[in-house]
Amino acid sequence: MKTILTIAATSLILQAVSVAAQDAAEDTFAGHDIYFTVSGGIVSAPTFLGSGETSTYALPDISVSVGDRLNISLLDGVSYDFYKDDNLTAGAILTYDAGREDTPPSHALVLSNGARSEIEGLGDIDETAEIGGYFxxxxxxxxxxxxxxKGIDGGHDGFVGDVDVNYNAPVDLFGKQSVISFGPSASFADDSYTSTFFDVSADQSAASGISEYDAGGGIMSYGLNASAYVPLNQNVALVGFASFDQLAGDVRNSSIVQERGSETQTTSGLVISYTY
Incomplete structure (x- = not known):
C-alpha cells in the first residue's frame, strides 16, 4: 500500500493492545513455540500524512510469533526482543514506510477514496525499508x-520515531474479560525525513500550485489514542481503535498542509483476528 502512514499509524495504535493480545495467545497456546495470527478489518485514515481527505482501506495481516521474542508480520515487519525482563523490553525492528502517491490510490485494498487529488504534481515517494530499535x-x-x-532503501533515508504511553485497563465487555487502552503519543523526525514528505521545490510548486517550502526536523505530531481488545473466544479476538493527532512544527506549517491538507489527523478502525 503506497498511501503514507495508513498502515503505520494503525500499527502504532495497535501497539497499545499488542501485549494484551500476545499474553492471551501465550496462555491459550501454552507449550507451543510457534503460533500464527490471521487478521482482517477496515481502517479509515488520512490519504497521506497531512491530508485533509480520508480514505477507507481493507486491512489484512498475517503474523508468526516464535517464542516470546520474534514476531514476523506483513503489517509491522520483523521485530526481535534482544532483552526482556518483567518491566523492560529492548529490541530491533525491520519494517517499511508506505511512501506516498500524488494521486488517490486505486488498488484492491482501497474501499473508498477522497474525491480529489490534493497534491498532484508533487510526485510519488517510493516505499522505504526501515531498520531501527525500540524500548x-x-x-x-x-x-x-x-x-x-532509519530509512535504508527507498524513498527516504531519514530518521523517524514515535513515543507512546498507554494505560491498559482490564474491563468486562460483552461478558468477556477485555482490555481498554488509552494514552498520549507523539512522533518526531529529522530534516531528511520531513524534507522528503513536506518540502516543495520550485519545480513541484509550478506543477502542483502549492507554494515552495523547506521543512526542518523536530516534533511532527502529538495526540491521543484509544483501543479495545475483546477476546470473543479462545482463538478469536476483536480490536477497535481510534486516534486523534495534531500536526506540529515545520510539518504543520508546510504549504502542503496549510494549502491543501489539514493540521488534524484522525484514524479509526476495527480488526478481527484468529490465533492458532
Missing part, C-alpha cells in the same frame, strides 16, 4: 514505548 517499559497497567527507525 518498552511496563509497570502494572502502564506501558511506555519509544521506537526509532
Amino acid at each position: 518498552e517499559y511496563t509497570h502494572g497497567n502502564l506501558q511506555a514505548r519509544l521506537a526509532v527507525r
